[in-house]
Amino acid sequence: MTLLDIRQLKKTYTARIGAQSYTALNNISFTVEPGEFVAIMGPSGAGKSTLLQLIATLEQPTSGQIFLNGDDITLLSEMSRTHFRRKNIGFIYQDFRLLDNLNVRENIYLPIVLNSRPPASMKKYFEQITTQLGIADVLNRYPFELSGGQQQRVAAARALITQPQLILADEPTGSLDSHTAKKFLQLLTMIHEQMHSTILLVTHSVLAASYCDRVLFINDGMIYTEIYRGNSPQNQFFNSVTRVISALENSIEQTREL
Numbered sequence: 001m002t003l004l005d006i007r008q009l010k011k012t013y014t015a016r017i018g019a020q021s022y023t024a025l026n027n028i029s030f031t032v033e034p035g036e037f038v039a040i041m042g043p044s045g046a047g048k049s050t051l052l053q054l055i056a057t058l059e060q061p062t063s064g065q066i067f068l069n070g071d072d073i074t075l076l077s078e079m080s081r082t083h084f085r086r087k088n089i090g091f092i093y094q095d096f097r098l099l100d101n102l103n104v105r106e107n108i109y110l111p112i113v114l115n116s117r118p119p120a121s122m123k124k125y126f127e128q129i130t131t132q133l134g135i136a137d138v139l140n141r142y143p144f145e146l147s148g149g150q151q152q153r154v155a156a157a158r159a160l161i162t163q164p165q166l167i168l169a170d171e172p173t174g175s176l177d178s179h180t181a182k183k184f185l186q187l188l189t190m191i192h193e194q195m196h197s198t199i200l201l202v203t204h205s206v207l208a209a210s211y212c213d214r215v216l217f218i219n220d221g222m223i224y225t226e227i228y229r230g231n232s233p234q235n236q237f238f239n240s241v242t243r244v245i246s247a248l249e250n251s252i253e254q255t256r257e258l
């Protein structure tokens with residue numbers, strides 16, 4: 001069964017008095033199968049983060065539907081949305097968003113506590129993911145005592161601890177240096193392969209996109225095109241992604257010249 005089914009999704013931000021309203025997403029439709037690792041790319045302002053926010057139910061669409069496992073999540077009430085998010089979505093942000101007054105262990109267990117479940121119920125899984133993510137030896141430290149790469153791995157563990165149906169990552173390597181970014185992408189790939197997680201990754205990085213099974217390109221709130229990796233090696237897929245980005249940039253240039 002298809003995990004995520006996005007149908008004719010539109011988001012218009014309503015303007016404050018005197019300003020114009022802005023359509024960030026314009027009738028987007030696509031599906032994601034369970035276990036897929038999908039990158040979402042496109043120029044700044046294309047609507048990528050808006051798309052993740054809508055899927056996470058952090059924003060409500062102007063029109064259209066989002067089905068997760070066959071249920072239309074745009075129909076959820078505000079209270080049900082919070083519950084839905086905690087149960088089904090793991091979100092990884094560019095700026096980590098760890099809580100400074102909680103240590104690493106407490107940060108990772110936080111979604112479990114918010115779900116009113118005893119942390120002990122996830123002890124085994126906690127040990128597995130913190131070991132796999134290489135943060136088992138920093139569990140008693142506070143976020144400010146960690147490097148950027150370590151903080152991002154803690155954020156990944158926090159997103160994974162509830163075993164969500166869907167992991168949404170918005171520019172997770174954006175604040176990491178290239179070496180740490182590469183290591184983090186290898187970790188995401190491992191999570192994807194070993195835990196069969198479904199991941200949607202918004203990124204400006206061709207390297208990050210080249211780790212994925214598919215890249216969905218968005219421009220002006222619409223789908224420009226999508227490409228599948230298939231069996232091609234990563235460097236070949238990297239070149240394919242680069243070619244689509246050049247074509248997209250050219251078409252934007254031509255539109256500007258008209």
Ligand SMILES: Nc1ncnc2c1ncn2[C@@H]1O[C@H](COP(=O)(O)OP(=O)(O)OP(=O)(O)O)[C@@H](O)[C@H]1O
Nearest residue numbers: 013022023024042043044045046047048049050051
């Ligand atoms: N809360 C908001 N109110 C009004 N306009 C918004 C709001 N959030 C986003 N927008 C506008 O919607 C458009 C899409 O924004 P979005 O953040 O989704 O783009 P993006 O593709 O993620 O960009 P970037 O790559 O720069 O992060 C932009 O023009 C942005 O200014």
